[in-house]
Amino acid sequence: MNTKNPTALIPHNHASCIASALDKAQTVCQRNKVRLTELRLRVLELVWRSHKPLGAYDILAVLAKEDGRNAAPPTVYRALDFLLEQGLIHRIASLNAFIGCSDPECLHQGYFLICNQCGITLELHSDKVSKSIHQVACEYDFEISHEMVEVVGVCPNCQV
Amino acid sequence: MNTKNPTALIPHNHASCIASALDKAQTVCQRNKVRLTELRLRVLELVWRSHKPLGAYDILAVLAKEDGRNAAPPTVYRALDFLLEQGLIHRIASLNAFIGCSDPECLHQGYFLICNQCGITLELHSDKVSKSIHQVACEYDFEISHEMVEVVGVCPNCQV
DNA sequence: CACTAGTATGTTATATTATAACAATTATGT
């Protein structure tokens, strides 16, 4: 069992995760000629606070508490929509929550491993999963536009 | 491209889909020693009305309109929870909706192909998808408890 | 049968997630 040790699962300098994510976001937005405003950057930063998916209303609460910014839901959802469009975050449908994309510079589908104990969520880029899904879709003559793969379980850190 | 033609995608006697589903449900509930009450059976029937996922509040509306049963949300959600537990339906997380399970007699994960034009949703049982997911989870030493695979696209009927 | 414990449903209220519609503000190019 060739265990991989993704950053999210081991102690690490998370400040550099955040810094790197914000940096990549600047690059992506410049390339896409869209504006990464202060609000959008801040929301992205909040999403990146941990390797766990974060809900829109959690973001709203932090904005209120830490920024004194009494934003209404549309403010946050619009920022999230923007970040989703630019591929900077992914939405985890089964949790109604959002997580930073680990590789926003190339657009992709995210496959996720979600720990139901600690909440830490890994984003995978598995050719095998992708190929098997496309192959079966092809058998049914189905034209894929979007794939959602969310695998819930227990991460190595949380196993007894 | 060896196109499969699942029942849901071709004209068919849907009444027999429903009858068969309700019949299997009886079997499953007897085996599991749980009670398939009138309400639960009715909700299952409504979920099976089409091969498209159905929302809880849609069910509520039909119960009100056709059965004169002014049920409140908990009534429907409890029935749905029961049906989920018995493996008689699946929840489609990306749509907040429910669909009848095509093979409830053996417990399983459902993988879904969802047409974003007509809404028709196919349940797959693909060993390849399953194996690729389990393999990648194993690489990360992740213990899977539940997999969600929801593939959105255009079904053959809806392709131009 | 009467009693009881467990299961199921009814009912009211509320929590959580998300969007519509329109107003005000800010950035951008000329």
Add this chain to the structure above:
DNA sequence: ACATAATTGTTATAATATAACATACTAGTG
């Protein structure tokens, strides 16, 4: 400065889901 488009603010509401407690039904026991 001006016109335009993009962004954010604001208010209201839609859509999905659950908590908490009351009532009714079921199945077994004595």
